[in-house]
Amino acid sequence: MLRREIAVTGLGLVTPAGLTAETNWATLCQGRSMAATDPVLEGLPVDFSCQVRGFDAEAELGRLTRRLDDFSQFALVAARQAVADAALDPCTWRGERVGVVLGVAGTSLSTYDNAFHHLGAGHPERVSPLTVPRSIPNMAAGEVAIDLGARGPSFTTSTACASGATAIGVARDLLRSGTCDIVLAGGTESARSRMTATCFARMRALSRRRDQPALASRPFDTARDGFVLGEGAAVLVLEPLTAARARGAHVQALLRGYGASTDAHHPISPHPEGRGVIQAITTALDDAGCRPQDIGHVNAHGTSTPTNDALEAAALIRVFGSQPPPVTAPKGVIGHSLGAAGAIEAAYTVLTLRHASIPPVANFEGQGGENKLDIVADRPRPLTTGTGISCSFGFGGQNAVLLFTAP
Structure with missing residues (x-):
């Protein structure tokens, strides 16, 4: 049996390089690091990161912001961008045939940092009842599905730093098997927590260039000394090539x-x-x-x-x-x-x-x-x-x- 060709018809990106696919591309082509001192990490041995700047959650998501951690906020905005880029209308698609697969490497440690602070101070009553639904990894996919009415399979893949790529590969298989007609696939994470930074610093995995953070991340360079924490999200709209062509979609690439x-x-x-x-x-x-x-x-x-x-x-x-x-x-x-x-x-x-x-x-x-x-x-x-x-x-x-x- 012939395998279905899978098309990429939409992209959404929220990263330190920009809040749209276009701004990401322009920044990427400049080849300039986005790393800078991070106030969230003040006082730690490694106090810099690559931050998503200019992201206004309230303006983008309104009242939803209260119940969403950063990683879910990024995912939701990226998913909306991707669907719009693919010229799809969630009001008219068959929601039961639309899936969501997002990669997330870990829980939202910033939320747990806050909760453990209250517990350690003897004030369990100050722990937010939203702590669990805000922070567990599957909630990014769940919130995207709720927002866009995607009622097909919705889940999270977790293969550490390969999670987002794994999600796209698994999404491809959902389409090839005929389980879904459309899958929103990608990954999301905000690694800018004090606990995350401390743990990776203790492992000696992070660059120590505190005096020159913009020169810290240097893949394959002789003088490299570790990575720089980042954050962001990307969502791709995947669908069978035949279906994409039938509806006149702009096919951006094939996932072969x-x-x-x-x-x-x-x-x-x-x-x-x-x-x-x-x-x-x-x-x-x-x-x-x-x-x-x-x-x-x-x-x-x-x-x-x-x-x-x-x-x-x-x-x-x-x-x-x-x-x-x-x-x-x-x-x-x-x-x-x-x-x-x-x-x-x-x-x-x-x-x-x-x-x-x-x-x-x-x-x-x-x-x-x-x-x-x-x-x-x-x-x-x-x-x-x-x-x-x-x-x-x-x-x-x-x-x-x-x-x-x-x-």
Whole structure:
């Protein structure tokens, strides 16, 4: 039986790079980091992050704001943008055939920070009754479904920093199986909590460049020393290509391949030989019927940590050979939004195909070691082949790779 081709017909983005897809693209192409001192993290060993700026929740969501944590607010606005971009009307679609799948890596620790403060002070009566419905991971998908009348399957995927990419891959399968006609898929996260920053700092995973936060996130660069916390959301509207064409939708890209794997090696460290990463990439290639030489660019996971970037570079060389396709890594600009990262970077991959231009890696000056990649730096580079992969890897050794082609 022929597999259904899956189209991307809408994008919504709320990130440190901007509050729309257009502003995200313009910022990304400048190759300038959004990292800055963060008042939420004042007094901590790492006191800077990449923040979503200019986001007015009250103006966007009105009274809904009271019951929504930041990660749900971002998801709701991104989902509304994506549906509008796809020229869909929730008042007229068959809601029972519309699904929502969003990746979220963890609970909203900011809400729990506040609740535990009241408990520790002996005032349980001050803990908000909205603490649980505001903060549990599934509520982003649930709130999007409520807001847009999507009555099909609605759930959250949680594969750490691969969560958003996993959500898009699972959504693709819901469409291929015929379970849904439309799926809103993506990821959302706000990692700017004092607890999150403290935990990652204690693990020595975060950059310590407090005096120069804008230079802190530098994927694949020789001087990288850790990642920068970020936040945001991305939602893609996915639907079968035949249905999209039948309704005259603008098809922005095709989701041709999805590969998932598990290292089964260590809770935090990736496999030293990159086995899981290689497996996920080759699975995505096989799923799409593509060869390594067909890929026009790689949107790398590229966290800016010394070990992970080196292992990812080695894995890419293993798959693509000594002359891999051009590589970009958006975390240099927007930081690491954890569960949202894979979805945001998938959206950026679609925009790269749409504009036929590869955005540069922020703060990249040079790379060391044996496994040297073709890093896009300083300025955007023309895309010569309308195919790209977006790579996402997470704690637990969970990997997800998405392959998109121009329509």
